[in-house]
Amino acid sequence: MSLFDKYKSWFFDFDGVILDSNKVKTDAFFEAAKKYGTPAAQALVDHHVSHGGISRFVKAEYLFNDILKRPAQAGEIDQFLTDFAKAVTKGLMTCAQTPGLNSLMSGPLKNIPCHVISGSMQTELRDLMEKRDILGYFDNVFGSPDSKDHIFARELKNGTIQQPAVYIGDSLYDFEMADKYGLDFIFAYDWTEFSDWQNFFQDKDVLIVKNLAELA
Incomplete structure (x- = not known):
């Protein structure tokens, strides 16, 4: 079974996953x-x-x-x-946009619910994504001042997180949020600032990719 058949909803961190903005x-x-x-x-x-x-x-x-x-x-x-x-x-x-975003979102994920959950300011993030012409790829864009913890809890309750679901992130905190709320996790390492990621994920059941191009 492909990843695109496996997951009913996809969630993306923004900084370090979609843009080289860390x-x-x-x-x-x-x-x-x-x-x-x-x-x-x-x-x-x-x-x-x-x-x-x-x-x-x-x-x-x-x-x-x-x-x-x-x-x-x-x-x-x-x-x-x-x-x-x-x-x-x-x-x-x-700053650079991740390779593979356009082909991924207009191809295999085109008809699958996709959302952004970021630590960035929500209003600024939506404005930035609109200016960079990528806002339309996503059903929802969630950010601060609400924490990721609060957003995941709220959207799980609201039914936005349709299981099985997956979260793509580039930090330890992203992994912790996915693990806490029952989402699978994909770690994107190309622009991460998590220096010890190789040791940390060595014994974890996590898919590791350089960037979104490896999924497209």
């Missing part, structure tokens, strides 16, 4: 945090890289609570998020 986000976190000093900015980057797929809202709170070890003053988190969004916007319009 480095764009990493650089944007550093840029937004550098006003608090290079050590704090680098600490946030290190945290971001080791916690891929978690929203910017959670990471902004981590910056103040765990790195700076003080409460954010009025407007500080909003300003951080604004600075992050400005730094990331330009890069997202120009």
Whole structure:
């Protein structure tokens, strides 16, 4: 049985799976945090890289609570998020799209429900996908401020996740979400920032691909 016959619904992470945008986000976190000093900015980057797929809202709170070890003053988190969004916007319009997306979505997945579940800001993500002419491939695009954990729980309850289902991701957190909510997992390693992925997945029942071209 092919993958396309096996799964009733397909779910995709965005950064590092559909676009080569992980480095764009990493650089944007550093840029937004550098006003608090290079050590704090680098600490946030290190945290971001080791916690891929978690929203910017959670990471902004981590910056103040765990790195700076003080409460954010009025407007500080909003300003951080604004600075992050400005730094990331330009890069997202120009970074590479994964090989195989167009042929996969217009071919074997054309008549199968497909959805994006991302840690990116939902409104920005939908706007970006529309500008890059890929929004129409997907039935739904879900993102922050809701966490992936919340989105998976909600959409399982709503019936959007039709089992058997599969989630394609590039981070440890993506795998944990798929495992928690009963989806199979496909790991795409081409643009991952998960440095220990080969050791981690060695004994896991996970399909590993370089990018979506290997599925198309």
